[in-house]
Amino acid sequence: MAMERQDIEVFLALAEELHFARTAERLRLTPAAVSQSLKRVERRVGAPLFTRTTRRVDLTPLGRQFHADLEPAYAQVQAAIARAVSTAHGLSGNLRLGYMSAAVTSPLLALVDSFRAQTPDISVSIQETTLADLYGPLRRAEVDLCVLPLPVAEPDLTTGPTLLSEAALLAVPTTHRLARLTSITPADLGDEPFLFAQNLPQYWIGHHLPATASSARTTRLAGFQEVLAYVASGHGVAVVGDQTSRLYPRPGLTCVPLEATARFDYALTWRTDAIPPLASAFLTHATT
Template sequence: MELRDIEIFLTLAEELHFGRTAERLHLSQARVSQSIKQQERRIGGALFERTSRSVQLTPLGARLRDRLDAGYREIMAGIDEATAITRGQVGTLTLGTMATDHHQIAAVLDLFRQRHPQCELRIREILPSDPFTALRAGRVDVGLVWLPVDEPDLAVGPNLHTEPLVLAVAPDHPLAGRDRVEMEDLGDYPVVWPDGPIPDYMWEVHTPSVTPAGRPIRRGLAVATLEEALTAISAGTVVSPIGSHAAATRVRRDVTFLPITDGPVLQYSLVWRAAAETTLVRAFVQAAADA
């Protein structure tokens, strides 16, 4: 018995009407009738009792329906699952973001989850000092990092959000009493430096090596994480620009955040391994573009 014939039989067993069955399956009524007759000949018994006014299952037909129904649903579920996998709708996608930046792209996450409810979306933290290692190692499928990204093995997607920088200083630091600071002020104090493989050209956008007037900005303590940076800053030995979104989630008594009037504004985009682009990655990038 062909799968289509099983579908015709089960639909007719539910509808008990040849016309409605044909309409539901987008078939001719003659095709439905022919299929049922072929099944009855193959089985050797009537599956339906037909009169001019009604169609009813015979005891044999009812028993066959009960046996076929569960198997047919399981087969169709398997086909649906396989189709979903080939379309990138099933599986796991891991997004790497710095600190809590995933909150800034909530619309993207919501749209992706709505379109691909069978996909598990995981979020992992990546360090500003090391934005690409987890991506290249396959622990992260897509990363959300600030631009520029000029890496030959990485693809760059749409710009998703921006983040102004604020200056983090200790409460007793000479700058702490100011309402705001300028990038030129960084020429007077050492800044934290990343202890990690972030490319110099990326860090230059975050913390320039010279002030707008050309004065060198001195390197201070090297740190690997934001918490390490804030701990060093609280000791008063260094200052550092910090993303305003990250600063808003780390209100603490031992660090003061000051607006930078002419500070950098970071542009964040998705990045992924070009050679390892999957249907799920493409689906997430498409959701980002649409959202």
Template structure:
């Protein structure tokens, strides 16, 4: 149960203003209320505190020792609160216009749409535009300004791109032709990849990232066959379905890309694909910062 604060904000504001002016009339003018309202507020505060804070005569108003001590303690804290509120208002005013967010694959698009709804509820002056990216052009479209931030996969080795905290992860699965012997297996391990030819990502994909998620050899050092190159995920699945090779993807693929000629089998010891938002290190605008915060809040709410 939440208990009511002992002292209300308006009482603190009235007290600090009267402590500066030492005059009920001028205090009322600054606060845009009546003198009687100021007097009633201060009396109520004194009752809450349990002692007199001002000595009042027909000629003057002065702080008591307790009132003076209270002013010295309250003023810095109140000023910090006021500044924080001003900062929040300023940030809110800056989060407007259009924010362009890129993603890879249908699962990423759905996730970003959910984040976008949360974001726009907070910042109705800012429109979120979700754009699908291809494996070969994500970083370049971020660099040339076509998107402001994008859903990235760990690890990210681009020196000019900053990546935020992990938002969610997906376990790995191997996409194989429906008629392949592996399609009958309940699960696989990385060592099994020596028995298949792997469809290759486009050369534009960072080498370190590709090697981490699509290794060229098994953990024991056996070579993994290298198959044809594909530029998009749809091309990859078409090649897999035609029996031209296999491809390491994630557990979301069967939900969004189910095909009669492709089967998806869990690879139990493969590192998961972890997703986060990335942006140009020089491009952390208030809009991007606010969107990253909204995504983090949504992730936290799901784990609580």
């Protein structure tokens, strides 16, 4: 009599958890279903695989031997199935991912790790892009997907799932009057000049400017680091994401929460007319 796949999975999970309720929760089964599955396995083997009391569950010596033999064999079968599915769907080769913003790396790499576990025959390369060349790597086909700050209102680009959302802060010189506030409202801003990286679309700047600052003076600089340097030197203020305080601290720069201002959202983005099968599969994985 063959052993069903679910029964194998129940045995392996229970051997790790040594707890019926946790095993049931992990496999999305009822505890009764776990018990019934284990009984089928033990009938097939012909001897108990676990000792069970009201306080604990342990593997028997036979159970430990069976687990040691079965676990690597089952992992090999699963890997073979995953490779076959990947090949059948054209999921091979290299996936090129871009990202703009250091804070995105944690959720992005977590997705990459789980995606590679499901598609073991692919490779993934990632590269950091710049705020001053926001859409260039995608349009030059240097990357297949790129995590970009929203909004992206470009007719040749499409956005998908959001990987990171963070509050807006106002970066100001530490000696500035606004640095003493615990939070800043649009009414507090006055006629402060705003600094942005060059080549950003006007709609992107308008989206991130506080409502009362829509007609404010704006200055464009080479990139994000230059923006922070100019702020610290007293040349203006900048709307930045919450990550700035953690990842880009510098002397003379203070970041204060900014009220009634759009959050910074980062979403997977691709060329509308060109998305490879591997990139499409990654999008599906990120969504689910």
